Amino acid sequence: MTNPETRQDRFDRGMKVLAEVDGEGGQRVIDALADVSPELGHQVVAWGFGEVYARPGLAARDRQLVTLGMLTALGGCEPQLKVHVNASLNVGLSPEEIVEALLHSAVYCGFPKALNATFAAKEVFAERGLTVNQD
Amino acid sequence: MTNPETRQDRFDRGMKVLAEVDGEGGQRVIDALADVSPELGHQVVAWGFGEVYARPGLAARDRQLVTLGMLTALGGCEPQLKVHVNASLNVGLSPEEIVEALLHSAVYCGFPKALNATFAAKEVFAERGLTVNQD
Amino acid sequence: MTNPETRQDRFDRGMKVLAEVDGEGGQRVIDALADVSPELGHQVVAWGFGEVYARPGLAARDRQLVTLGMLTALGGCEPQLKVHVNASLNVGLSPEEIVEALLHSAVYCGFPKALNATFAAKEVFAERGLTVNQD
Amino acid sequence: MTNPETRQDRFDRGMKVLAEVDGEGGQRVIDALADVSPELGHQVVAWGFGEVYARPGLAARDRQLVTLGMLTALGGCEPQLKVHVNASLNVGLSPEEIVEALLHSAVYCGFPKALNATFAAKEVFAERGLTVNQD
Amino acid sequence: MTNPETRQDRFDRGMKVLAEVDGEGGQRVIDALADVSPELGHQVVAWGFGEVYARPGLAARDRQLVTLGMLTALGGCEPQLKVHVNASLNVGLSPEEIVEALLHSAVYCGFPKALNATFAAKEVFAERGLTVNQD
Amino acid sequence: MTNPETRQDRFDRGMKVLAEVDGEGGQRVIDALADVSPELGHQVVAWGFGEVYARPGLAARDRQLVTLGMLTALGGCEPQLKVHVNASLNVGLSPEEIVEALLHSAVYCGFPKALNATFAAKEVFAERGLTVNQD
Numbered sequence: 001m002t003n004p005e006t007r008q009d010r011f012d013r014g015m016k017v018l019a020e021v022d023g024e025g026g027q028r029v030i031d032a033l034a035d036v037s038p039e040l041g042h043q044v045v046a047w048g049f050g051e052v053y054a055r056p057g058l059a060a061r062d063r064q065l066v067t068l069g070m071l072t073a074l075g076g077c078e079p080q081l082k083v084h085v086n087a088s089l090n091v092g093l094s095p096e097e098i099v100e101a102l103l104h105s106a107v108y109c110g111f112p113k114a115l116n117a118t119f120a121a122k123e124v125f126a127e128r129g130l131t132v133n134q135d
Numbered sequence: 136m137t138n139p140e141t142r143q144d145r146f147d148r149g150m151k152v153l154a155e156v157d158g159e160g161g162q163r164v165i166d167a168l169a170d171v172s173p174e175l176g177h178q179v180v181a182w183g184f185g186e187v188y189a190r191p192g193l194a195a196r197d198r199q200l201v202t203l204g205m206l207t208a209l210g211g212c213e214p215q216l217k218v219h220v221n222a223s224l225n226v227g228l229s230p231e232e233i234v235e236a237l238l239h240s241a242v243y244c245g246f247p248k249a250l251n252a253t254f255a256a257k258e259v260f261a262e263r264g265l266t267v268n269q270d
Numbered sequence: 271m272t273n274p275e276t277r278q279d280r281f282d283r284g285m286k287v288l289a290e291v292d293g294e295g296g297q298r299v300i301d302a303l304a305d306v307s308p309e310l311g312h313q314v315v316a317w318g319f320g321e322v323y324a325r326p327g328l329a330a331r332d333r334q335l336v337t338l339g340m341l342t343a344l345g346g347c348e349p350q351l352k353v354h355v356n357a358s359l360n361v362g363l364s365p366e367e368i369v370e371a372l373l374h375s376a377v378y379c380g381f382p383k384a385l386n387a388t389f390a391a392k393e394v395f396a397e398r399g400l401t402v403n404q405d
Numbered sequence: 406m407t408n409p410e411t412r413q414d415r416f417d418r419g420m421k422v423l424a425e426v427d428g429e430g431g432q433r434v435i436d437a438l439a440d441v442s443p444e445l446g447h448q449v450v451a452w453g454f455g456e457v458y459a460r461p462g463l464a465a466r467d468r469q470l471v472t473l474g475m476l477t478a479l480g481g482c483e484p485q486l487k488v489h490v491n492a493s494l495n496v497g498l499s500p501e502e503i504v505e506a507l508l509h510s511a512v513y514c515g516f517p518k519a520l521n522a523t524f525a526a527k528e529v530f531a532e533r534g535l536t537v538n539q540d
Numbered sequence: 541m542t543n544p545e546t547r548q549d550r551f552d553r554g555m556k557v558l559a560e561v562d563g564e565g566g567q568r569v570i571d572a573l574a575d576v577s578p579e580l581g582h583q584v585v586a587w588g589f590g591e592v593y594a595r596p597g598l599a600a601r602d603r604q605l606v607t608l609g610m611l612t613a614l615g616g617c618e619p620q621l622k623v624h625v626n627a628s629l630n631v632g633l634s635p636e637e638i639v640e641a642l643l644h645s646a647v648y649c650g651f652p653k654a655l656n657a658t659f660a661a662k663e664v665f666a667e668r669g670l671t672v673n674q675d
Numbered sequence: 676m677t678n679p680e681t682r683q684d685r686f687d688r689g690m691k692v693l694a695e696v697d698g699e700g701g702q703r704v705i706d707a708l709a710d711v712s713p714e715l716g717h718q719v720v721a722w723g724f725g726e727v728y729a730r731p732g733l734a735a736r737d738r739q740l741v742t743l744g745m746l747t748a749l750g751g752c753e754p755q756l757k758v759h760v761n762a763s764l765n766v767g768l769s770p771e772e773i774v775e776a777l778l779h780s781a782v783y784c785g786f787p788k789a790l791n792a793t794f795a796a797k798e799v800f801a802e803r804g805l806t807v808n809q810d
Contacts, residue, residue: 002681002683004681005681006677006680036658036659036672037672047242051718052718058235065197065201065204070207070243071652073208074615075345076346076656077653077656099307101201103307103313104187104198104202107188108209108517109205110511111318111513112347112513113346115349116347118303125306132305132307143272164520170527171524171537172504173539175523178321182317182321210480210749210752211480211481211750211751212480234711234715237715238714238718245649245653246648246723247648247746247752248752250719253708256711257711327505328502333506336470336506336509343475344478350513369576372580373577374457375471375475376457376580377458377785378785380784381620383614385573386617388576392572407547409546409549410544440806444778445790479787481791588782593782595778597771597775598776598779606741609745612745613749614783614784641737644728644738648742648745
């Protein structure tokens with residue numbers, strides 16, 4: 001990051017990380033912004049992914065655990081939560097770990113937000129044909 | 136958990152987990168509740184730790200990553216955040232990983248909450264005589 | 271609560287309270303969790319209802335007033351708000367008192383959250399064929 | 406409210422309700438606003454108390470239960486929570502009912518906000534020399 | 541505001557301001573409240589618009605900038621955000637300024653809330669046949 | 676922004692904007708981060724100010740109106756609110772306009788958050804020796 005980079009270089013750097021983490025869900029968000037706020041799409045990619053996600057200090061899997069916690073706590077972010085349940089699966093969290101993280105969230109955020117998040121995860125699991133192992 | 140347990144059994148089970156995770160910080164919260172809402176103290180221990188934290192489905196370290204995300208996003212929970220920065224250190228997260236998780240939170244919660252959380256972490260690091268390795 | 275209880279005992283105790291308070295709406299939430307997070311469903315019942323709601327220190331009607339206030343203030347919890355508008359009616363609050371409580375919420379939460387909550391209540395009243403007495 | 410009223414009439418009407426409910430705590434807030442935003446002080450009294458609190462559709466005690474729920478859920482409103490723990494005591498809620506309402510809030514808002522609210526209540530009880538009956 | 545006014549006078553005063561700012565969107569909200577909480581509708585108009593919006597100390601355009609910021613930050617207020625994106629256009633903000641204000645919100649609220657708000661604005665622009673000039 | 680820039684270039688670009696808008700208050704935040712999360716300090720400057728604030732599409736004064744709205748609505752961000760009340764004064768908003776914006780916030784966020792924000796503004800006015808003109 002110490003070499004000079006153009007705006008496009010930074011975007012390209014972010015897109016590589018975005019593709020690994022969020023996959024199609026992230027790309028769809030960027031596409032949907034194209035005719036209203038392409039700059040917001042640019043900054044999600046170039047800054048969010050290119051500057052923050054790209055940093056080596058925290059594993060991709062760990063970033064998603066923090067992100068699941070934040071999106072559950074914020075409330076009203078179900079679309080983003082679905083993108084990040086997908087991302088969590090992409091970077092190695094199991095459905096069981098995701099469900100457990102959302103159960104854990106009840107302790108800190110209360111049941112309503114834990115329920116909203118769990119139902120968002122349920123939709124993602126159904127879309128991907130995943131079942132949650134119960135025992 | 137299928138054997139019959141008394142209320143005290145459940146509390147004792149929670150206290151073991153609390154002691155491992157939160158250490159003194161958690162105990163101080165329970166003590167401070169003794170003359171106003173001992174039942175809230177009981178439930179933090181018996182339910183939060185005894186029923187949720189005690190479950191094997193998510194590593195202690197992973198639970199703290201989710202918790203750091205939630206407490207940062209909720210806002211106004213600096214006392215709890217300090218307890219859980221301590222807990223994060225107790226279960227194996229490094230100061231550098233904690234700081235990186237809070238930098239990551241800026242993407243999802245914005246700078247003000249990321250700043251509040253980072254300054255709470257700074258206080259904990261100072262109390263424990265820890266420096267954050269910069270490179 | 272001082273006698274030994276199994277996990278199932280605690281669940282059964284909670285189900286009795288849930289049935290009185292939330293009725294069908296609560297049961298539907300538990301059912302919807304069965305294939306994704308049955309443990310979350312268990313804890314809503316066994317802890318939320320069996321440990322907290324079951325306590326004698328606050329009347330069922332009073333618990334719903336506090337709950338309406340919380341769900342309105344949290345925001346983004348319209349599904350839970352609908353369950354608890356139903357619960358409020360079940361435990362003796364009138365439609366007029368519910369509407370007044372949500373008007374009161376405008377003072378503390380502002381108009382947008384008061385409006386969201388009032389429209390959630392409107393849906394419940396319509397489902398139950400209730401009219402709000404105006405005078 | 407159908408007779409013509411001046412701005413001062415509406416303020417006076419609100420002050421009567423404020424005095425009954427919030428007592429000195431409310432007055433101190435209005436006083437503190439005098440040199441920065443007297444209009445905000447006017448509206449708290451004339452609108453909040455004169456137009457909303459003054460309505461007969463919900464008992465004063467019930468309004469405080471809703472308010473305790475909202476202030477706990479909003480977070481970061483400890484000064485207002487202290488005013489309304491006082492108000493709750495003024496209109497007939499017992500310390501035990503207030504503590505139970507805040508325990509109840511843990512189910513919907515999570516432990517951190519329930520703890521912050523309970524510690525705010527503890528300060529008020531101490532200021533008024535009240536002890537919470539435990540049994 | 542120093543002359544005596546009836547409740548109806550205050551409502552009429554608010555309706556004039558509401559009509560200028562919110563137009564049809566505001567009226568639809570009042571209509572939808574008529575059979576559930578006409579008093580909430582009255583207070584939105586008589587207090588929100590008649591007492592606060594009507595004050596000369598802040599330009600209509602400036603009030604909408606503050607309002608866009610608040611509704612984005614609160615989260616879960618997309619219906620109100622759509623009303624106020626319309627209001628912002630009505631009082632002279634351009635689509636480009638609105639989009640820029642919502643990009644700005646990412647710095648303080650994080651990307652998820654900025655995205656939710658931007659997609660709400662996109663819907664309003666589409667309804668009004670507006671395109672956002674990109675360069 | 677299309678020419679290649681180093682990380683330092685981007686930081687320097689942001690610092691120019693930060694100095695104009697936030698003045699000393701912003702610099703103090705960056706300094707306080709130096710030993711705990713210099714990267715967060717870097718990103719506040721290089722991204723927040725260098726990439727977002729630096730854009731020409733919204734006047735500095737307008738950005739502060741949006742920011743005051745967001746910080747009031749988020750709650751628990753009084754330190755940041757004080758920085759931005761200062762910033763608002765720096766870019767041309769009068770104390771009277773700031774106070775009016777915070778009165779306006781009561782309509783959307785409720786009185787508690789409006790009060791917290793107004794008292795934060797009162798502290799800033801006192802530090803700068805400003806009085807709010809009342810009439």
